[in-house]
Amino acid sequence: MKKRLRVLVAKPGLDGHDKGAKVVCHALREAGMEVIYSGLHKSVAEIVSTALQEDVDALGLSILSGAHLVYAQKVLKALRQRQADDIVVFVGGVIPDRDIEKLRALGVKGVFPGGTPLAATAEFLRQEFGDKPV
Amino acid sequence: MGVAKYTRDEKDRVVEVEYLSGIKVKPLYRPEDLEAAGFDYGRDLNDPGEYPFTRGIHAQGYRSRRWTMRQYSGFGSPEQSNERFKLLIANGQNGLNVAFDLPSQMGLDSDDPRAEGEVGRVGMAVDSLRDFEIAFRDIALDRIGTGLTINAVASIMLAMYQAVAEKYGFSKKVISATPQNDILKEIIGRGAWIYPPAAGVKLIGDTIEYSVKEMPKANPVSICGYHIRESGATPAQEIAYAIQIANTYIEEVLERGLDIDDFVGRFSFNINIYGNMWETIAKFRAAKKMWARNLVERYGAGQKNKKVLFFRGLFGGGGSGLTKQQPLNNIVRGAYYGLAAALGGAQTTALCSYDEAYTIPTPQSALLSLRTLQIIMEEVGLRDTVDPLAGSYFIETITREMEELIEKEMAEIDAYGGMLKAVEDGYVQRKVARQEYEFQKGLERGDYVKVGVNKYVMDEDGEQEVELHEYDEAGAAAKIAGLKELRRRRDGRAVARSLKELDLTVRRGGNVMPALVKCCRAYATVGEMAGIFKDVFGEFKEPGIF
Numbered sequence: 010m011k012k013r014l015r016v017l018v019a020k021p022g023l024d025g026h027d028k029g030a031k032v033v034c035h036a037l038r039e040a041g042m043e044v045i046y047s048g049l050h051k052s053v054a055e056i057v058s059t060a061l062q063e064d065v066d067a068l069g070l071s072i073l074s075g076a077h078l079v080y081a082q083k084v085l086k087a088l089r090q091r092q093a094d095d096i097v098v099f100v101g102g103v104i105p106d107r108d109i110e111k112l113r114a115l116g117v118k119g120v121f122p123g124g125t126p127l128a129a130t131a132e133f134l135r136q137e138f139g140d141k142p143v
Numbered sequence: 144m145g146v147a148k149y150t151r152d153e154k155d156r157v158v159e160v161e162y163l164s165g166i167k168v169k170p171l172y173r174p175e176d177l178e179a180a181g182f183d184y185g186r187d188l189n190d191p192g193e194y195p196f197t198r199g200i201h202a203q204g205y206r207s208r209r210w211t212m213r214q215y216s217g218f219g220s221p222e223q224s225n226e227r228f229k230l231l232i233a234n235g236q237n238g239l240n241v242a243f244d245l246p247s248q249m250g251l252d253s254d255d256p257r258a259e260g261e262v263g264r265v266g267m268a269v270d271s272l273r274d275f276e277i278a279f280r281d282i283a284l285d286r287i288g289t290g291l292t293i294n295a296v297a298s299i300m301l302a303m304y305q306a307v308a309e310k311y312g313f314s315k316k317v318i319s320a321t322p323q324n325d326i327l328k329e330i331i332g333r334g335a336w337i338y339p340p341a342a343g344v345k346l347i348g349d350t351i352e353y354s355v356k357e358m359p360k361a362n363p364v365s366i367c368g369y370h371i372r373e374s375g376a377t378p379a380q381e382i383a384y385a386i387q388i389a390n391t392y393i394e395e396v397l398e399r400g401l402d403i404d405d406f407v408g409r410f411s412f413n414i415n416i417y418g419n420m421w422e423t424i425a426k427f428r429a430a431k432k433m434w435a436r437n438l439v440e441r442y443g444a445g446q447k448n449k450k451v452l453f454f455r456g457l458f459g460g461g462g463s464g465l466t467k468q469q470p471l472n473n474i475v476r477g478a479y480y481g482l483a484a485a486l487g488g489a490q491t492t493a494l495c496s497y498d499e500a501y502t503i504p505t506p507q508s509a510l511l512s513l514r515t516l517q518i519i520m521e522e523v524g525l526r527d528t529v530d531p532l533a534g535s536y537f538i539e540t541i542t543r544e545m546e547e548l549i550e551k552e553m554a555e556i557d558a559y560g561g562m563l564k565a566v567e568d569g570y571v572q573r574k575v576a577r578q579e580y581e582f583q584k585g586l587e588r589g590d591y592v593k594v595g596v597n598k599y600v601m602d603e604d605g606e607q608e609v610e611l612h613e614y615d616e617a618g619a620a621a622k623i624a625g626l627k628e629l630r631r632r633r634d635g636r637a638v639a640r641s642l643k644e645l646d647l648t649v650r651r652g653g654n655v656m657p658a659l660v661k662c663c664r665a666y667a668t669v670g671e672m673a674g675i676f677k678d679v680f681g682e683f684k685e686p687g688i689f
Binding site: 023026032049080103122127 | 245246248249251257258259260261264265329332333334336373374375466467468500501502577579580584596614
C-alpha cells in the first residue's frame, strides 16, 4: 500500500507567530499529506519526541523571531542523537538570504523565507520523496 | 495583504470590486445611496466630540491636537533601548512604545534555559526593576506616556513601571502607562500566552481595578484588533472581535462591583491600518461609533460622563501589508497607511518600518517612519479640518455597511457563548487561520494585486537595500551575567518575603497588583513572579487549532 507522507509542522521556542505555520499546514494537507501541527512554544526535545512518536517523514520548523539558526542546529543534533536523521528537516519564517546557505550547511534540506509560494513546500517534499508517491 | 478583489472584463475594465469584509463597491455613489441607507446626520455622524463619535472624539480634531506618535521600539539591552527612546523623543516623538524580548513576554528570566538565543532579540530583555531603571533613565515619565507591549505578564510590568517611576520621583498618580494587556488577542493572533484564558482575564481585571484606584492616568488595557487582523480576520471581524474581547474584560470588572463609567474610559484599542484605504477609513469611523453604541446599549455607560464612550485608539502598524520583495516600496505603502489612519481620525499612531519584513528596524528606518507620520500630519494638510471625508456619498455608505457587518460578526460571537469561550475552544483561531489560507491562495491566483509580489515582479538580487540587525551574543551573555550579579547582591530575604506575599495573594484570589509592586521594589525577577502565577494557574493547553 502506498504511504501518505507524514509531516510535522512545529513552532520551536517562544515565538508566537503561527500564521505562516498554519497556512503551510493547510497547504500540505490540501496536497494530500498527513499533517500534524505541534502548537506553540515547543521545546526541541518535545518536537523531536513528537516527530518520533508520530513517525513522520518530514519536519518543518517555523521561526519568525530570527532564532532559526539556533533552533535548526539543536533540532538536527537531537535527531542525529536519536538516530532519526532520515527525517527531512525544512525551515520557514523570516529568514534573511544570507542564512539560507548556513541552514543548508547544518543539514536543513529546504528553506522557505517569507514570500514563498504556497505550493513550494509540498512541491519540495514531493521531490525529496520522489520514490514514495503521495 | 492585498486590498480588494477586482473582477475585470476582457478589456481590463474593472467590473466588480469586493472588499475583504464583504462590502461590494459600486462604480458611482449618489445622494440616493445615503437615502436608501436611511442616513441621518445626527444619528449616524453627529458633530465631532458628540455621540456616537463617528467623526472623532475631539471637537476640533487635529487642530486642537496632533496625533501622538508612538513608534514601537526597544531591543537588546535596557541601555540600547534607553538610547533609542531618547533618539525618538529628541526627534519629536511624544510617546514611547516598548518592545520586550520573547523571554520577558513569556515570563522567563534571561538565564532560563528556554530563553537561550532569544535574549534581547526582538525587544528589550527585562528581568527586574534594575532593567527599567536603566531603560527609563532621564525620561520625563510625567510627560511622556509609555505603551508597554506586554500581555501575559502585563500586571508585572505595570507594577514595575510604577516602581521605576517612584524611584525617579514620579508619583503613580502622574504617570501614564498603557500596557497592551490583551490576553485573548494574544491567544488568537500573537502567541505570547502562558496561563489559561480565564486566569489571564482575571489578571487583566486586577490591573484595571488597581489602575482605577491607584493610577488615574494609566490605560490598563489596549485591545488589539491589530493582531487578529494580521492573523487573517477581515476588517469587520477585527473590530467585532476587539469589541467582544473588551466586553469580556468589562464583565470581569463589573463582577467586582465597579461602576462601568469609572473604568471603561481607560480602555484603548490598537487597530491595523493596512488594506484597502477606503475600507480602512470606514472601519475606523464605524469602530468609534460601534464602540460607543456597544457601551451605551449593553452596559448603560456614559451616564455620568460621555468621555468614557470614546474609542481611543492607536491606529497603526501595517506589518502584514509590507513585503519582503522590493522593500523600498514599503516606504510608499507606509505613507498611504498613515494617511488612512489620519483620514480615519487616529488619535495615536505608529508605522511599521520598511525593513520589518527582514529585521528589527534600524535607527534610520525607524526615523523615516516617524518622519512619514510628521509629513502627513503637519505638511500636507491633515490638520486643516476635522473628519474631511464626512458626508461623502461613498464613505458614508460603506461606513454604514461596515457597521452592519461588525454587528453581524459580534452577534455570531454572542451566539457562540461569548469571546472567552470562542477563544478557549479555538473557534476564532480556526476561523481566521482558514480565512488566511484562502486569502493567500487568492493572492497567488492574482485576485488581489500586491505590487512586487504578484504584479510588477522583478528579479531581485539579495537584500542590498536593507541593513540587517545583528543578534548580539555578547550582549545576551552580559545580560545574563548582570542578572546573576543582581541575584547575589539583592536582599534575598526581602525578595523571599515579597514573593511569599504574592503567592498567598494569588492563592486566595486577591488583587495581585499591590503585592507585585512590592516584589518589583525588592528586585524580584519577572521569572520568579510569573512562576508563582504558573504554579497556581497552570498553563494554557492550546485547543486543536488546525
